[in-house]
Amino acid sequence: MSDDQPDTESDDELDELVHRADLDGLVRLIDARCSGRDWAGLLHLRDRSRHAVLTGRQLWPAATLAEYRLALWAPTEWAARVLDEDSGRFTIGPLTEVVAQHHSFAELRPLLPDGPRAGFVAHERVLRGEQVDATGLVDVLDLPFALQPWEPAYPLATYGDDGIDAPAPARPGRDRFVVVEGEVRPALTEDDGDEVVAAVRQLLEPWTASSNGRAEVVCVEGTGADALATLGIVQPRVAPIDAADALAWLAWAG
Template sequence: MDEPHGPDERLDMLVHRGDLDGLVRMIDDRCSSRDWAGLLRLRDRARQAVDTGRQLWPAATLAEYRLALLATPEFVAEVLDEADGLSGRFTIGPLTEVAAQRHSWGDLGPLLERGPRAAFVAHERVIRGEPVDDLDLPDVLDIPLLLHSWEPTYELAVYGDNDAEFPMPELPDDWSDVEVTADAEVLDDDVELAVRQLLEPWTTSSNGRAEVVCVDGDAGAAIGALGVRRARMAELSAQEAIAWIAWAGASGGAHGRRRGAASGRFGAWWLLAAFGDLLDDWPPDPDELGELADDLRWYRWNAYEPDVGWTLQLAIEDPEEGVAWAITAQDTH
């Protein structure tokens, strides 16, 4: 097998011609033959072609995506190089998440520089159930490299050779009418900012919108404060609600950049801490956060409209404090 930066006349010819179709066929061939050195060489030369005015970024992006998904660990480490600020910029999901789908931390960890990308891979592997005990990783998220008993089974992306699926958690649909009121006192807190950070790709890089309100009252009062006059709710467990929040935080919505399951889990922890007014003590005590999640009452709601596109419509009650929140966020093609 040729070295990654050795001669490759056929590749050079396709790059010289700017032949994207030919390069895609070559990517497929090199994946089939497991020629990872040749695929890395294709990625590098397609990327370098921009210096001569050839726009071959789609080929470079596909090549590094396939390397992260399919290649042996040493080549996965090449595309996760901390010094390479370009890799993964245009892939359909973060390469740290793509790589974590099929590669264990035990295989990848020893090959990765102890930087942010390695830390994200570790968090992705933890979400997939692999124990990670590495004290040298930076605290990129400030949440434990350990799943706690109160956390859900997080929904994971499913990456294929040319596409990906980002399934939404299954949620109960035993709907009940809710009494909606419109005269509750609206309160200020940190939850609005936490929701906007959670859903930033939906609202800044796509067509989405998000609203959140906190009121002195119950879930019906919070929903009414959003301007809704008729609604229904279905009760959720804390784990179901957290899984839904994490799915939303991992997603890029219809057109935004996906952030990955690790970021979604962080977003769920951050929002949960905001409900409990625990952000000033970040990172929170996991046991305290779990107790808070169980003490809150969680509901999905809608105004009898069908769910389309990307949706997060939650109502949350804090019985001890007598306050409630309603969140509505939607993004469509």
């Protein structure tokens, strides 16, 4: 079924819920079809709910939930059908990440169109330890489709029916934190200064854009303590971490 054409397949229970714009009923039906492994019925529900939006019924939450459940739990041939560019706009996580939790890229690749989403799925599977054949893939992140020996074990998000668990990397022990003092320095705003600030902000943008958190960044000539002092943080407690841990934290924040 195309996105601009209604699905005329008979489904009395679904038809009634869509007609009434009954979101609670649709959520219960999604649960029932997942429990019964009725993936065709779940995709049908997604399509009907998506089309209902065009008629003024605000059923996009049902369409979004159905897509999420298909990507998470459905067999590969059904999960791949919600990885098109029009799906997953309001899900709790990118469907390319959700689908990678239980599906291998080797199984998904023959079912995916060439394009950025296949590249994103490949990267997600690489993080989960799969060796990916990168031939013909779009390199959307400008990163190799393989983990490098010096990379850490990245904390991975875990998706379930009730949401997402995205654990942070392990914090250093309390005994490793010390109070440091720095000097306020002039912020660099030319040459490399602006580029560094922009790079850090872009790295953290997925977090700041989807929460009420904020990122304050400054580039100075001096120490890390000097940079913190320039941001107005007096006598912070800091702990040293190695490059692998720093990379894990940056990946988690972004």
